[in-house]
Amino acid sequence: MLQTVPAFDRIGEENAFAVLARATELAHQGRDIINLGIGQPDFRTPEHIVEAAVKALRDGHHGYTPATGILAAREAVVRRTLATTGVEVSPDNVMILPGGKPTMYAAIIMFGEPGAEILYPDPGFPIYRSMIEFTGARPVPVPIREENGFAFSAQETLSLITPKTRLLILNSPANPTGGVTPRGEIEKLLKGLAVHPHVGILSDEIYDVMTYDEAKATSLLTYPEIRDRLIVLNGWSKTWAMTGWRLGWSIWPDGLYDKVRKLAVNCWSCVNAPAQHAGIAAIDGPQDDVAKMMRAFDARRRIVVEGLNGLEGVTCLTPKGAFYAFPNIRDSQWKAKALASALLEEAGVALIGGPDFGVLGEGYVRLSYANSEENILRAIDRIGEFLAAR
Numbered sequence: 147m148l149q150t151v152p153a154f155d156r157i158g159e160e161n162a163f164a165v166l167a168r169a170t171e172l173a174h175q176g177r178d179i180i181n182l183g184i185g186q187p188d189f190r191t192p193e194h195i196v197e198a199a200v201k202a203l204r205d206g207h208h209g210y211t212p213a214t215g216i217l218a219a220r221e222a223v224v225r226r227t228l229a230t231t232g233v234e235v236s237p238d239n240v241m242i243l244p245g246g247k248p249t250m251y252a253a254i255i256m257f258g259e260p261g262a263e264i265l266y267p268d269p270g271f272p273i274y275r276s277m278i279e280f281t282g283a284r285p286v287p288v289p290i291r292e293e294n295g296f297a298f299s300a301q302e303t304l305s306l307i308t309p310k311t312r313l314l315i316l317n318s319p320a321n322p323t324g325g326v327t328p329r330g331e332i333e334k335l336l337k338g339l340a341v342h343p344h345v346g347i348l349s350d351e352i353y354d355v356m357t358y359d360e361a362k363a364t365s366l367l368t369y370p371e372i373r374d375r376l377i378v379l380n381g382w383s384k385t386w387a388m389t390g391w392r393l394g395w396s397i398w399p400d401g402l403y404d405k406v407r408k409l410a411v412n413c414w415s416c417v418n419a420p421a422q423h424a425g426i427a428a429i430d431g432p433q434d435d436v437a438k439m440m441r442a443f444d445a446r447r448r449i450v451v452e453g454l455n456g457l458e459g460v461t462c463l464t465p466k467g468a469f470y471a472f473p474n475i476r477d478s479q480w481k482a483k484a485l486a487s488a489l490l491e492e493a494g495v496a497l498i499g500g501p502d503f504g505v506l507g508e509g510y511v512r513l514s515y516a517n518s519e520e521n522i523l524r525a526i527d528r529i530g531e532f533l534a535a536r
């Protein structure tokens with residue numbers, strides 16, 4: 147028997163992929179499955195972006211690019227960052243990576259080791275905890291509470307910092323809750339962080355423009371006092387419906403940039419060139435398709451929230467960002483993962499049990515409303531019938 151290092155026995159998963167696989171299998175067996183499980187927009191990548199990639203291939207962009215990304219792509223990220231945050235970053239701090247996840251990986255392995263502590267949101271994106279465990283650092287969950295509108299609490303976050311804390315991971319707008327943390331709360335957090343200069347910050351802002359009503363995402367880039375210890379994760383996957391292109395960016399402080407560049411050289415060399423050209427077109431081209439997608443998400447969000455709140459034993463806060471609803475199912479008497487599994491197998495609705503996002507996810511399920519209004523309504527009917535029959 148081959149023996150691998152213990153880190154590989156600690157590495158976790160993203161159960162959304164397992165649910166997607168099972169939903170696909172059931173569909174192939176002829177079952178009518180409505181998929182509200184996976185976190186990817188159900189829209190095609192806008193045509194002008196696809197065309198830019200095709201053109202890049204035809205123009206001969208077939209080779210390696212710099213490990214940090216082609217300068218034109220990094221400059222496009224600079225323009226986009228200025229437009230969304232009002233902050234002018236240098237292209238020399240911008241890194242182009244194959245998706246949002248590699249930034250998570252890079253930042254977490256840079257700070258995680260046995261004896262270190264890393265704070266991460268719970269419920270939150272499952273890869274944070276998985277990668278922290280992989281490094282041998284102690285994962286310290288920061289509770290994300292429904293009574294707080296699924297925003298993180300500055301006071302609670304600060305209370306968990308110790309001399310061993312090396313990295314604090316923040317995510318707003320958030321997966322899986324759709325929570326958006328208000329600016330005032332972020333300012334409180336930053337005030338408190340001033341006395342903890344040993345703590346690095348990874349701000350996952352991949353849903354930055356996906357907000358509704360009056361909610362607005364606050365980029366941590368707007369606080370110059372933390373720029374020397376801030377890593378901002380972002381990318382093309384969600385905003386431009388490009389999950390399969392594997393294209394992301396992040397902004398790094400001077401002191402860390404060369405480390406992530408070297409990691410890229412060692413792990414993936416660079417991001418494929420045509421995808422980077424597509425990324426430039428996404429940023430610089432018309433944003434009508436993004437606006438259209440957001441209008442569709444907003445309409446579906448209302449349908450989901452109204453539908454779920456009409457079900458016995460279910461209550462659902464109105465999400466302020468991303469494209470997820472995170473209803474509370476405690477009064478249904480079901481355990482969340484058992485409910486998710488029964489809904490898939492018996493009612494043909496794929497969604498994700500809250501505990502797949504952390505222990506505080508018990509009592510909740512996540513629905514991704516990246517599906518048509520018609521399918522969302524059918525899914526809610528099926529969930530309602532299922533709960534009523536039990």
Ligand code: PLP
Nearest residue numbers: 185245246247271321352381383
């Ligand atoms: N961060 C959050 C909060 C996410 O929800 C996701 C994807 O679901 C990612 C990062 C990863 O994005 P990518 O598919 O670009 O790696």
